[in-house]
Amino acid sequence: MKIAIIGAGNVGRALATGWRKGGHDVTLGVRDPAGSRAVELKQQGFAIAAPRDAAAGAQVIVLAVPWGAARATIEGLGSLAGKIVIDAMNPLTPDFSLALGHSDSAGETVARLAPAARVVKAFNTTGANNMVDSRYGAGKLLMLVAGDDGEAKASVMSLANDLGFEAVDAGPLAMSRHLEPMAMVWIKLALVQKLGRNFGFALLRR
Numbered sequence: 001m002k003i004a005i006i007g008a009g010n011v012g013r014a015l016a017t018g019w020r021k022g023g024h025d026v027t028l029g030v031r032d033p034a035g036s037r038a039v040e041l042k043q044q045g046f047a048i049a050a051p052r053d054a055a056a057g058a059q060v061i062v063l064a065v066p067w068g069a070a071r072a073t074i075e076g077l078g079s080l081a082g083k084i085v086i087d088a089m090n091p092l093t094p095d096f097s098l099a100l101g102h103s104d105s106a107g108e109t110v111a112r113l114a115p116a117a118r119v120v121k122a123f124n125t126t127g128a129n130n131m132v133d134s135r136y137g138a139g140k141l142l143m144l145v146a147g148d149d150g151e152a153k154a155s156v157m158s159l160a161n162d163l164g165f166e167a168v169d170a171g172p173l174a175m176s177r178h179l180e181p182m183a184m185v186w187i188k189l190a191l192v193q194k195l196g197r198n199f200g201f202a203l204l205r206r
């Protein structure tokens, strides 16, 4: 698929690397496409463009920017009508609390900011390190995916499976209200409880 990833940070680069390996056509949308950081990324083989240009040619757009930059980023992307927009953001305050509480979510906010897009929440409940390498000895890591457009959600689940995750349909986009606090659990375990980053959630069945 033709994918634009907006934000070339930990998450953006991890997803771009995995999907390029999987044969997808990926462009990283960066704010300064002529800057030295962009030159470095190009030297590493990444396709680079300004966010608006990256989004214009893509079927799938991933938002991988800090929560505080969400509104300006979305407003700068131009028309997102009909496009699949993956919200990987967690709405964090600077002191690592949940910025929106439990009666709204980043996923739903993105849908309000881009009403014609097909918004899917995914890639927020595990660390970027697990997006770089999702392999653990004992089975696959879980990737919960939420959205209101079934076809868009199926495409995103397929993209998660391409990275080695077990994608599971978590329900409608409003489930972001639960997926974002779940990310807080991962973050707190990693940073406060000092588990480090080499763990993730999985689903056992019987």
Ligand SMILES: NC(=O)c1ccc[n+]([C@@H]2O[C@H](COP(=O)([O-])OP(=O)(O)OC[C@H]3O[C@@H](n4cnc5c(N)ncnc54)[C@H](OP(=O)(O)O)[C@@H]3O)[C@@H](O)[C@H]2O)c1
Pocket (backbone or CB within 6 Å): 006, 007, 008, 009, 010, 011, 012, 029, 030, 031, 032, 063, 064, 065, 066, 067, 068, 069, 073, 088, 089, 090, 091, 092, 123, 124, 125, 126, 127, 128, 129
């Ligand atoms: N890190 C994780 O393990 C993890 C896991 C799951 C979800 N998330 C979520 O994914 C999003 C990205 O996280 P990340 O760790 O990849 O962040 P990061 O390393 O800080 O990268 C964010 C990127 O966003 C771009 N950006 C655009 N507008 C910005 C602004 N106003 N201020 C700062 N950067 C801006 C920057 O790229 P350019 O300068 O090139 O434009 C920057 O490289 C966040 O919302 C985070 O909550 C993170």
